[in-house]
Amino acid sequence: MSETPERAGGSKKPYEPPQIIQVSLRPEEAVLGNCKFMGVAGPANSSCATIPVCFSPGS
């Protein structure tokens, strides 16, 4: 079996060198660790600290 298979049209898929790209990640959002309420996320949100549950399913 060929290690560089040709595509249906006979042309090889052009080599694309690996690249390192950086993407943004918001850990506090990604792990659903804090509620978001009235546009404020995280520990700054006093409702998180004083009420044990978050009523906002916000973004």
Place this chain on the structure above:
Amino acid sequence: MTMPATSLVETQPGRESLVGPDSSLAFAVAGLRVEMHSAPGGPPLAAPSTLEAFAAGACPAGIELSVHWADEIPAPAGPAVFDSGGVWTLHRRESGYEFAFRSPAWGDTPYKLARMDENFRRGQVWLSRRVFGARPGVYPLEYPLDELLVIHRLSRGEGVEVHGCGVVDARGRGLLFTGHSGAGKSTLARLWAASAGVCILSDDRIILRRGVEGNVSMHGTPWHGEARLALPLAVPLCGVYVLEHGRAGNEIERLAPGQAAAELMSRSFLPFHDAAGLGFSLQFFAGVVGEVPCNIFRFLPDGSAVREIEGHV
């Protein structure tokens, strides 16, 4: 509201009351039924208004829970496998997991504990009577437990929850606009909602799953954003747009598949502690970006953004 003509599927046909007479509560998200029963002498169950449109109907069981009072919830005995840095930690058990929820308001003792089996199909939820006992009705899965259970269940080969706004345009095409908080999801949702024949599946949380025909479907969820838009509907996914703020105008730039997968993963809710779950999610996104065109969308927060997309799809 006028529904788009094609491809739109109601995922929870047969509306019913969420809270049953037998101390049960059921809803469904993306075809996944979440059902809970209060144990004898257990908490009276209640559902938030955001769930009202998501009655379970005839959906098959996906997650089944029993709900119990606890005078004192013990700290999880198993090792912590993930600390959210917020209200919840996840602990391993011999045959499953435990989510423990704490708040500075209540000290080190968890105010809620959810014990789940290995595949997040069945479990028990304990609520602190001291914390919740005075309420006339309790929703045991208050944020973020409902989403945590669903994303872990989905990670067992079923789908992924994305931080995004889902739009069904007037021609029935499913468009996903993904972005972190502040990217403009709710702003864009409001702009789309002003157009005739458009549905917004959610302005903040969208679930992607494979449909019965193998194509990628986009499902609405009850977990909305600032625009408070949510519908229990599903539609085939036709395009993905990663949101950025435009400076001089609207601009669409096609993404290479590898970058598109990375951008989607960084805007999704994944079980970061679980190699198998992450592996599935990566494979899932590899399929999505191979089948659906993915783009960066730098946009202005006015009606021109909608027109730009209508001319692009």
